[in-house]
Amino acid sequence: MKQTLTLFLLLFNLNLFAQKLEGTITDTNKNPIEGGFILNKRIDKHSHSNKLGYFVLEKVSTGDTLEISCMGFKTQKIVYQPAQKFLKIVLEESIFQLNEVTISPEVNAQSIISKIDLKTYPVNSSQEILRKVPGLFIGQHAGGGKAEQLFLRGFDLDHGTDINISVDGMPVNMVSHAHGQGYADLHFLIPETIEKIDYGKGPYFANKGNLTTAGYVEFQTKERIKESQVSVNAGMFNTFRTMALVNLLGQQEKQSAYIASEYLYSDGPFISPQKFNRVNVMGKYALELPNQHKINFSIAYFSSKWNASGQVPQRAIDEGLITRFGAIDDKEGGNTSRTNVNFQHTKKVGESLLIKNTAYYSHYNFELYSNFTFFLKDSINGDQIKQKESRDILGMQSEIHKYYTLPSGNLSWQSGVGFRYDAVNDIELSHTLNRTTILERLKFGNVKETNAFGFTGIEYHRGNWLINPALRLDYFNFNYLDKLNNNQVQSVAKVIASPKLNIIYNPDHDIQLFFKAGKGFHSNDTRVSSLASNSKQVLPAAYGADLGMIWKPQSRLILNMALWYLHLDQEFVYVGDEAVIEASGKSVRKGLDVGVRYQINNWLFFNADMTNTLARSIDEPEGANYIPLAPDFTLTGGLSVTHPSGFSGGLRVRHLGNRAANEDYSIVAKGYTVTDANVNYKFKKVNFGLMAENLFNVKWNETQFATESRLQNEANAVEEIHFTPGFPFFLKATVGISL
Known part of the structure; x- marks a missing residue:
């Protein structure tokens, strides 16, 4: 007692x-x-x-x-x-250990996966940056300098039509671009400067707006570096890359600054050398001020030039006219540049209020020469086209995060406002000859596009539950001055509301169950939108839902799974012979995503991601309702080593299954399985690396299109697969020094 x-x-x-x-x-x-x-x-x-x-x-x-x-x-x-x-x-x-990972009750807990992958599978090249998103595939089809074609959740995203990409709060996507809506050239981002990769799939995030239908990818660059670094990379196909990270202020407590630079050159495996060269320079400064103020300022310049062999028709190879790495028209290629200025300011008020402001400016130039159809339209001069623009982007976003402790739980509130303004001068589509002569201007004018927005939402934590209702409001003004039509001005303004609801259940720190629902949208090209009266032709909506879980059944094993559904009010279809995209009817996508992260021992990691997707047009009859190039099945996985002795490396496999290249599946885009490997050894301050792409030297098609074309010796046009061959076995070596 x-x-x-x-x-x-x-x-x-x-x-x-x-x-x-x-x-x-x-x-x-x-x-x-x-x-x-x-x-x-x-x-x-x-x-x-x-x-x-x-x-x-x-x-x-x-x-x-x-x-x-x-x-x-x-x-x-x-x-x-x-x-x-x-x-x-x-x-x-x-040293990273998977048993340290806990599954937190947050709306985007899947960001845990990106943190794990960045720790265990460091980025080795600019092309690998977007591959960090599970289920996202990329393809290059114009000499290395053009933005990659993207695939995610049953979308052929073209170069960014339905995925929102940003770096340090600055948008990467180019709306109403000369080559295609949402064009996202990420080549200005130096891989070694990446601190964090955040992503989310679906239209469930109130702070992400235009183009966030398949999802978003957000990169954050390093605020400071511990030590300066220099590396040199050389490989097959006359490939050379050098990179430098220079710490300017040492390890000061209140401020930091560094400069990053990169130079890349490669001819590629093609008969006609690509002569691809790229220059990147970036500087970043951070300062901590009294009263919990902090500012970040960065400025960057990027320039790229290249030649390309284009997409080749299968029949030309079958007939022995060219090899896989040959060209029908080797006068393709282009040049592009971008200057970015980015300013971020954060202010903490007490310990529960954060105010964050981002302002940015970009100046951008783009010029691209392509020939998709060869001699289909012009049997004498050929069908080469030029797409060109000069653009200025100005924007800002201000947001507030406030955290409350309530008797019944915790509440956080997030709200923000902002705008983006694009001024595109002399946006052009022309029929050209040998890159020098304009035979006919097909489109030529100026674009002015404004997007103003606001969003608000709360996250209410009570016990094991988190409820997150949110709303986003976007206003667009599209303005096009048509220089081929007596300088006629066409304009339209539209508003769209996008509600969201996320419900999270965390019974403990080893499992999360979630339901997500929301409305997103993409804006159409100003040259199309300014002529439209129906809001669905201007701002077609996307409605989505996810049901899934993240589970840690053992201390070194994490599983994630999601069943999802997405409906679009309007679908985009790529038209190869015009080098534009046009709108069609409604579509539906649904699928299953599954991922595994497993730490075999203290230095050996395994991961795998699988997606299975059904993508169909709603308004078309059965059997003729396939969405061209929409991925049906993808699988990625591999092993990664991070050994205390200084050895590290990995083996990565990616598989993309066969898929329809046209609406009735009569033309097939063949799938592929490619394996890459790398091994590194760090001795004191020196790092030695060896990387092999396409380790088993398989023949694979990196990008494919069902295109109607005519060769110069042909009497009639033929529609079939045109493709860009994927790289054969490709070996590169790296030496890096920390200073």
């Missing part, structure tokens, strides 16, 4: 003196750590740090042991004392 009374009094006192504990978690560079896991070992209750690194842990009593952990950092243990009203926890980096 006495023991029972003593136990009762002890529990009573613990509850009586239990209190709320607040704090922040940062790294050694004072950067907030989002997703830090704080566990009270006595009562097995936990909390997570938010974007500010801020956390609240309820029912903490004197003597409780608190365990603080986060992926990629050393775990800390703290014994709580009453004097500790506010904890400022600093975590040190460590």
Whole structure:
């Protein structure tokens, strides 16, 4: 009886003196750590740090042991004392271990997957950047300098039509672009500067607007670097790359600055050398001011030139006219450049309010020469076309994050406003000869496009549940001056509302169940929108839903799965012989995504991602309702090694299944399976690397189109597969030095 009374009094006192504990978690560079896991070992209750690194842990009593952990950092243990009203926890980096990962109750917990992949599979080239998104495939079909063609969730995204891509809050996509809506050239991003890759699939995120139908990808560059680096890379096909990262201010507490630069040259495996060269220069400065202000300023310049052999018809190879790496018209190619200026300001008010402002400016030039149909329209001069533009982009976004502690749970509120303005001068589509002579201007004018927007939403945490309703409102003004039609001005303005709802259930820190629903949209090209009266022709909506889970059944195993559905009010179809895209009817996509992340031992990791998708046009009859080039089945996976001895490397496999190249599946885009491998060894401050693309030298088609064309010796046109061959076995070596 006495023991029972003593136990009762002890529990009573613990509850009586239990209190709320607040704090922040940062790294050694004072950067907030989002997703830090704080566990009270006595009562097995936990909390997570938010974007500010801020956390609240309820029912903490004197003597409780608190365990603080986060992926990629050393775990800390703290014994709580009453004097500790506010904890400022600093975590040190460590070798990544999967057992450190906890599944936090956040709307986009799948960002955990990108963090794991970036830690275990570092980016080795600019083409690998977008491959970090599970299920996203890329294809190059114009000499290396053109933005890659993208595929995700049953979409042939062209070069970015239905995926929103940004870097440090600055949009990458080019709306109303000379080559295609949403054109997203990411080649200005130097891989070694990437700090974080965040992505989400579907139209469920209120702070992501135009083009966020299949999803979004957001890159964040490093705020500071620990040490300067120089690397040289050389390989087959006259390939050469050099990169430098230079720390300008050392390890100062309040400020940091660095310069990054890259030069790349390659002829590729083609009979006509690509002569592809690219120059990148970027500088970034960060300053921490009094009263919890911080500013980031970056400026970057990118320039690229190349030749291309284009997409070749299969019959020309079968007839022996050319080889796989030959060309019907080797006068394709182009040049492009972009200058970016980006400013970010954050202000913390207390420990629960964050204000973030982003402003950016870009100047962009683009000139591309292509020939998709050869001599179909002009039997004498050929069908070469030029697409050209000069563009200025100005934009800003201001957002506020406010966190509240309520008796019934925690509440966070996020709102934002912003705008983007594109001024495109002399946007052109012309029929040309040998890149020098304009035979006929097909389209020529100026585009002015404005997008103003606002969004708001809350995240309400109660127990194991998180509910996130949100709303986004976008206003567009499209204006086109047609220089081929007496400078006639065409304009239209439209508004679209996009509601979202996310419901998350986390019974513990090893599993999350989620339901997501929302409306998104993509804007159509100004040259089309300015003539339209129906809002669906201007801002066609997308309606989506996801049902899935993220599960950690063992300490070193993470599984994720989602069943999803997406309906589009309007579908885009690529028209190869005109080098434009045009709109058709409604479409539906549905599918299953599955992913696995497994740490076999302390230095060996395995991952795999599978997608199975059905994509169909609704308004077309059965059997003629396939969406051309929409992926049906994809599979990626591999092994990665990070050994304490200094050895690292990986083996990666990607498979894209056969798919319809036209609406009735009478023409097939053949699938492929390609294996890449790399091995690296770091000795003190020197790193040696060897990378092999297409390790088994398979013949594969990187991009494919069903195109009607005519060769110069042919009497009639033929519609069949035109393709760009994927690289054969390609070996590169790297030497890098940390200074």
